[in-house]
Amino acid sequence: MSTTPSRPTPAEHEEIARLLPVPAERDRPARHHQALKDQLLREFRQDAAPAAAPASKPRFGVRRLAIVAVPLAAGALAVTLATNGASGPTPGAEPNVAVAPGSAGKAPEATPATVLLDRIATVAAAKPARTVRDDQYIHVSSTVAWSSQSDADPVMRLDTPHSREVWLSVDGSKPGLLRERGEEIPLAGALDKDGRPVDPVGNPHPTLNSPTYRFLESLPTDPDALLKKIYDETKGQGPGPDQEAFVTIGDLLREQLAPPKVSAALYKAAARIPGVTVVDDAVDAAGRHGVAVARVHAGERTEWIFDRKSLEFLGERGVLVEDTNWGKSGQVTATTAVLSRGVTDKTGEAPGRKG
Template structure:
């Protein structure tokens, strides 16, 4: 099911009750898998389509697999995150989410405030977890494989490009493709405020519009966390805007900080996270030296059963529902260029 079909369903069924964050996380992971993995026969898919606004940047861009290799080992130089070579500021150790946001803002202030031309492209290279036991939203086994994808998005929002079977494919984007929720097309991202409070107010407005009114505080906070992560996932963002996103995250109730973490490629980082519904840990991983976004992960911290009319969804403690990382992001002059 595409992001637009979900939106259509939501608009036609405003009385439908939103599903819990675990169901949203499963559907988001399924959408990522269906957008990135090689075509496969679908088993009995238990889709919880009454969730609102689960479109990902991956779906909007039409990401296609460029390689599928065994998971494990240290990344090569090509897997260095964008901005890794920048000289970081010598700041005191980060102790919490607010410190991280402040440090990122200080770092951003040292960088040139340049904006890309409309005819330039945002390039992103990402990796997503897969399992040798299969996947379909949540992984059916350990995340022992990875899928690497590359995409380009024209800064004016008119075109996107992917590598498909070794060939570059460029296509025009329709208004419908850019109209999912949350929006993540590049013109929209560049229009976002770079003040943390103003940005969070904007995100909360998006959440309220998705729900046709203000949801309860917990659901509102959880969805705002999801939306900001989607903003960062597949684009080369201006440093000040990225810092504002960390500042907005720090203001969301329930957001916590962990100083030691590793992303999908084993790169060391720090984590901003929330616990949803008491069992699901939603994580955003950040490079502690450059403050670049590194990736996301959804992992169950306890057993849980999500009950629905289409059957129960069982989640076991330690089960990873979705996992991905941003390997490189840059502004380039043409599709196919990798910075």
């Protein structure tokens, strides 16, 4: 009897990627969830036999992952994620107890960051609310570049900026789509050669780390209640509660479309996170300069960049602020630029265009 593991089907690949938990953070300065999830998805979709990823293959983030597929008696597939870091807390990680962001109903202390975030929230709240149908998709077009490393070269190397588009089901009932580097990758469901859902898994159980537009609509618009929900639902994840809350909000800002009042609440919630500062000049992946709201953790500064005049969200950037095992101070670890957001009737089309 052959001991070679049976190869999973494309539908199994997509379902496994959807069900994978967000890995705990060790030995990396900050979390770049979307890049890691996309890389895992690509590795599952490869036509090679299931095995640990080769050591020379670049992987997103500083922590390296090995993906091992194991056939089960019933023909299902188990996936093991193995890290090459020792177990235990990340050096320099925050204690896993959130610092109280302030008394409910009480505005945070006035600092350059809280004042800027309050202005940004005011602009966001003033935008008109969209009418969005359940059968539509949120579309976001971006320019992105992520860092990767290999076993042979532990220093993070920033990728060349490239285009990226996502289509996310408004109510989570249908698969979304990622278009990047010439590939079209179904998100939370498989598509056939004609682009029709084969296994319409969708996103029936959205979370803060994998939201839908309808999920975002349901979030509290009171910033204290919203921040408490973020701390509660991300407890035990990431490098520490405050950084995890900051990164979670950043993920929602970068590649989603939230109702105006929810967007405003997210900015006001961020103002209540300890350690948030302002960077006077930051540059996104499209070369646009702006002012940034930032937070430093484990030697890396995560920046949300905004247009100075309109206060529109431009993109994100990660920058090392001290020499580490992964790179030198001043090195950019990740950069993104949001080029457009909108609503479409189907995947693969841009807002206002068909096909």
